Amino acid sequence: MKTLKKKIKRIKKKINRQFWESKPIALLTQVRRSRELALRRSRESRPFALPLEEYPDLRFYPFKKATAEFFFGNIGRTDIKVGDTPHYRLARALAAGNAGEIKAAAALYEAYLAAASQSSDSAPPELSLAEFRKELNGIRQHPQKVAPVVVxxxxPEGEYFVVDGNHRIAMALALGLEIPIERWPFELAFMKFSPFTEFYGTRHNNRPYQSIYFRRRIAVPGRRQDTAERLAMIPPQVLEGARILDVASNFGMSSILAxxxxxxxxxxLEISSSMVDLASRFSMFEGTYPEVQFRQFNIDRDLLGDDERFDIGFMFSIFAHLSDPARLTRIAERNIGRYVVFEAHPGGTYDTYRSFFDSGLFASVEELGRLSRSVFKPEERTRILWLCTKANSH
Incomplete structure (x- = not known):
């Protein structure tokens, strides 16, 4: 009887999700969201008078996983600025007209384009070499008529990032010309240039599932604002010096904060390439790359190598989303050496996850605390957090 009720509940949940994810509903949501963002831009964006000498200090924003690897491999730092970019090197070479430097700069820029094309649309498209030359000439002739760079x-008190227009700001710097710049609040810039319904859903007031943290402060509020609270529940000696596998890492906030x-x-590990890109972006911003990295991974299909070993596995609210939850048991058995930190779905109990907890892998399963369902229902502290200690812990 219990099995039948579970099946019926799962079918109802699937039908409900499919309705809200259907094309007409998704299209209406997208139209409403675009209209809201356009209104917010008209109200909240401001012209920004930035002296030319400060252009080199603007930080690069639109990292993807592949471009994060590109920059770290070529420069060895995470705080990439306008003067570090292939865009600036190419613009400077073209402005100077040195054939040898143009060839070298073009090769570097093309290597960057190859990296930028490998992943999702989590950043504005880059210019081809021909388009780059054309835009450079346009800025040289009419610097005040180009589209504003968005920073x-x-x-609020932090450094400025170029969200849109890295090539334009690099060209202006190379030419020694000031161009129009707009300053946007970060939440607006994040929502505009992260246009993925998978982040926001259709009924959640344009909030991402997970709050976006920067330097341990919430920069964009999400439907859940308890990532740091959840980590604080874990005994410090468990996290200290640990190698962690974060299963279904979403924006990567748990990984970066850990x-x-x-x-x-x-x-x-995250199924969405867009989320992998954005998580990699914030790892670069925080200076945690390459110690904190992300990989596109479908838990229902992909396997970790047996030689990929971690001390801790984070398994936060993922169990019910899998077609075969036994895949989590496989990861815990083969790839985790000491602990699994397991978070329930709202209302989940020990019995809900008994197949995992009583798999024979754990010497103990200890409740660490309870978290809110979401910011919309803060009084419902029904998400239980457990610390599962491996029986063969070493």
Whole structure:
């Protein structure tokens, strides 16, 4: 009887999800969201008078996983600025007209384009070499008529990031010309340039599922604002110096924050390439790359190598989303050495996950605390967090 009720509940949930994800509903949501963002831009964006000498200090924003690897491999830092970009090197070479430098800069820029084309649409498209030359000439002739560069501060008192227009700001710097710049609040810039319904859903007031943190402060509020609270429930000695596997890492906030809680390294697994890109972006911003990295991974299909070993596995609210939850047991058995930190779905109990907890892998399963369902229902502290200690822990 219990099995039948579970099946009926799962079918109802699937039908409900399919309705809200259907094309007409998704299209209406997208139209409404676009209209709201356009209104917010008209109200909240401001012209920004930035002296030319400060252009080199603007930080690069639109990292993807592949471009994060490109920059770190070529420059060895995470705080990439306008003067570090292939865009600036190419613009400077073209402005100077040195054939040898143009060839070298073009090769570097094309290598960057190859990296930028590998992943999702989590950043504006880059210019081809021909388009780059054309835009450079346009800025040289009419610097005040180009589309404004969009900059933002993730935190109000922080440094400025170029969200849109890295090539234009690089060209202006190379030419020694000031161009129009707009300053946007970070939440608006994030929503505009992260246009993925998978982040926001259709009924959640344009909030991402997970709050976006920067330097342990919330920069964009999400439907859940308890990532740091959840990590604080874990005994410090468990996280200290640990190699962590974050299963279904979403935006990567748990992974990045875990590093600040003492973890040695984190690998986040996430089915969405867009989320992998954005998580990689914030790892670069925070300076946690390459200790914190992310990989596109479908838990229902993909396998980790038996030689990929971690001290801790984070398994946060993922169980019910899998067609075969036994895949989590496989990961815990083969790839996790000491602990699994397991979070229930709202209302889930020990019995809900008995197949996992009583799999024979764990010497103990200890409740660490309870978290809110979401910011919409903060009084419902029904998400239980467990610390599962491996029986063969070493």
């Amino acid at each position: 933002t501060q993730i935190l 590093r600040s809680f003492g973890a040695l390294s984190v690998l986040g």
